[in-house]
Amino acid sequence: MPIKSYILHFEEGKQEILLKELHKLENCEVIPSQNHDVVVLVTDTATEEIDHNLYNQLLEIQGLKHLSLVSGFDAK
Amino acid sequence: MIQKNIDRRSFIKKMAAAAAMTAAAAMFPGIIFATEQLENLPKGGNLDWKKGPCRFCGVGCGIQVGVENGKAVAVKGDPNSEVNKGLLCVKGYHQTMCIQAKDRLTHALVKKNGSYVKTPINEALDIVAKKMKQTIEKHGKDSVAMYTSGQSTIPEGYVASKLMKGAIGTNNLDCNARLCMASAVTGFLTTFGADEPMGCYEDIDHADYFITWGNNMAEMHPVLFSRMLEQKNKRGAKIIDFATRTTRSSMASNKSILFEPQTDLAVANAICYEIINNGWVNKSFVEKYCNFSKGKTKIGYGVEDKFKFKDESQKIDFEAYKIFLKDYSPEKVAKYSKVSVKDIKYLAAIYGDPNKKVVSYWCMGMNQHTRGTWINNLVYNIHLLTGKISMPGNGPFSLTGQPSACGTAREVGTFTHKLPKGVVTEEKDRKLAAKIWKVPYENIPAKPTYHATEMFRAVDRGEIKFIWIQATNPLVSLPKTGRYRPAMEKKSCFVVVSDVFPTPTSDVADVILPACWHIEKGGLYGNSERRTQHWNKMVEGPGDTMPDAWMFIEVAKRMGYGKLFPYSKENHVEEIYNEYRQFHEGAKHGMAPIEVLKKESGVIWPYVKGKSTQWRFNAKYDPACNNGKDFHFYGKPDGKAVIWQRPFEPAAESPDQEYPFWLNTGRVIEHWHTGSMTRRIPVLHKAMPHSYIELHPEDAKKYGIRNGEKVKVISRRGSCTLPASINERGLPTKGQVFVPFFDENMLINDVTLDAFCPISKEPDYKKCAVKIEKV
Secondary structure (H helix, E strand, O other): OEEEEEEEEEOOOOHHHHHHHHHHOOOEEEEEOOOOOEEEEEEEOOOHHHHHHHHHHHHOOOOEEEEEEEEEEEOO | OHHHHHHHHHHHHHHHHHHHHHHHHHHOOOOOOHHHHHHHOOOOOOOEEEEEEOOOOOOOOEEEEEEEOOEEEEEEEOOOOOOOOOOOOHHHHHHHHHHHOOOOOOOEEEEEOOEEEEEOHHHHHHHHHHHHHHHHHHHOHHHEEEEEOOOOOHHHHHHHHHHHHHHHOOOOEEEHHHHOOHHHHHHHHHHHOOOOOOOOHHHHHOOOEEEEEOOOHHHHOHHHHHHHHHHHHHHOOEEEEEEOEEOHHHHHOOEEEEOOOOOHHHHHHHHHHHHHHOOOOOHHHHHHHEEEEEOOOOOOOOOOOOOOOOOOOEEEOHHHHHHHHHHHOHHHHHHHHOOOHHHHHHHHHHHHOOOOOEEEEEOHHHHOOOOHHHHHHHHHHHHHHHOOOOEOOEEEEEOOOOOOHHHHHHHHHOOOOEOOOOEOOOHHHHHHHHHHHOOOHHHOOOOOOOOHHHHHHHHHHOOOOEEEEEOOOHHHHOOOHHHHHHHHHOOOOEEEEEEOOOOOOHHHOOEEEEEOOHHHOOEEEEOOOOEEEEEOOOOOOOOOOEOHHHHHHHHHHHOOOHHHOOOOOOOHHHHHHHHHHHHHOOOOOOOOOHHHHHHOOOEEOOEEOOEEOOOOOEOOOOOOOOOOOOEOOOOOOOOOEEEEEOOOOOOOOOOOOOOOEEEEEEOOOOOOOOOOOHHHOHHHHHHOOOOOEEEOHHHHHHOOOOOOOEEEEEOOOOEEEEEEEEOOOOEEOOOEEEEEOOOOOOOHHHOOOOOEOOOOOOEOOOOEEEEEEEO
């Protein structure tokens, strides 16, 4: 039951679109920065497989420049 | 069980979010996650937001603390504060979390038969007063000492000074600000005759170039660095990082220039050489507003006990100064500074361009330096030669590390040589203090006694038999703690420590007094830009905790000095400030009335006719200028600043065959100084749980050391074992190692050297020789 946190860097001016896309995803908690083009994302999934799929969905979001994993927990 | 699991998952998610926000804060200083802050607030709560300054560094960010049912439950940046404009760093945002720490000191502890016994505060204060009085009766007034802090509030510093110097009549008072900005003080005094920066943070909005001298602002002054980055992105302002190690500041800067430790002295002179050689001197400014002087050379390093030094200035002329600089051509300096000729010329050209505004920033890199006063003088030389000073976007600016290093240590004067106005050696200053304090003038001794390092040496020698340490942790922060820890354990000295949390220093105390944390009491701080900030008590402190100022007053009363401390418990902050304010009356240092400070998020002194003075010494902005000219350096009798001839001299200890590495020590963004507060904030502690030793990858390879492996760092004084950090947060140059000092379990100051600047007496934590061993 992985819990992970990421820092998402996105292209300038794309914050609104990106946030809309992120809010559509399940198992995600979105914490946008107020003054930088950065979002903190916490994912909480039931299995490794769901986690893996979610990661692939994240990579497909348009306007996302870079995604970096900060922490990962296996919270059983 | 289900509820327990949900709580655990929820906790882990919060930790994961906090880790990411901490990492983001390190990459983007000043980043705000306000939504998260608001979401974390108790739902349906009725928060009362109270204004105050941040508890940590010298930037002096304004905070708002959300209080509900008598508890501090949230912190946010104060949008009304001109300092941070609503921004906060990761420490500021989480600061109130430490006050609920499980091991918080809530009651006085008195050592009896080797064990600490919980004791009512009044009884503990009786013991302290009785012991202090008995020690004076038996050994004389100079057998007692007080060591305070740049974290002490203005009223706390003021009553400490009044008790020691006015009532008891000893100058045995010094503070931890000696360890962080004493060289800035002596630099200002020798060049301008008046302490503290002439400019303010608004310079950031005007400068074209920011040159940081040995200063990792991205981690140490993140909110200011964030303001600089904003100007970089918005206006194309440029940041040049001039340092001995590659840091997050270097990475975010336009250009990083590395120099060999100690050679900043030579490079600064080379910049002046280039400015003169290229005809970039602002001749009119220099002729009207500057003198030239030289002082003593080969001035020593203070490593021996009872070291004495007094500088003697001798006037020289511009021609003599030019001849002196011939030894500092870029070509000559490049050979030992490891800065290329091109880069020296590049730096000089920035300062020399009359159409570019330049601010120089520095903090511990220049101050914690065995020639700290000199390097401060030399950076002032650059600004004076080019006339880039005391105007928006142009000026030298020394930053401080503590929230009231300026307001309390420097302005109130909690140093052995200082008084709230002036110095103990000046009769007129002693007379003014005696008049306001209502003590006989003869009470105040005319000779300074012990500066910080020498004070602890005197404890070791058995000369000081009683010491009261307040709001500081010298057994982690002093250099060469391997000498001073056993010294403080000696039975010859009775040790009192007042603090909020137990520390390695309180571990050796005979009496531990439980202090209020800053929001549990009212107070005033003074930040790096001469801004005085007031706050009211926001929450009650736990148990028997007491404001430090009130502890001093209670002890003073018990010692028979009650008449000199007629303040009320409820209103003592205001009463003390009003008394203190009398010292600074006038256009040069006028302090704002308390009523104004209560309303504003800080006010910059000199406060004259209802206005802050943002740029001193410039007649356009500073009402104290009265010489009829555009600039008036009124700290000096002739109104002129001094361009000092100061040479390059080597460090007290340099790498050699036996000890082949430089050791540089410093801080990290997550922890504030010795970590006694921030290591009790779970988010910060988890983000940076322990110290480490940074190595250059080639050095690591040579010794077969990989990331995380244990490394023993050894000097002639002691050793410390830490995990290796290679190519992680910072990157030292080859032949240098870097260790943060926040971790009381990895005491790097057992390894450092207690050499200091002979003028400022500030120790050099940045340079000593060590060897390393893979453990």
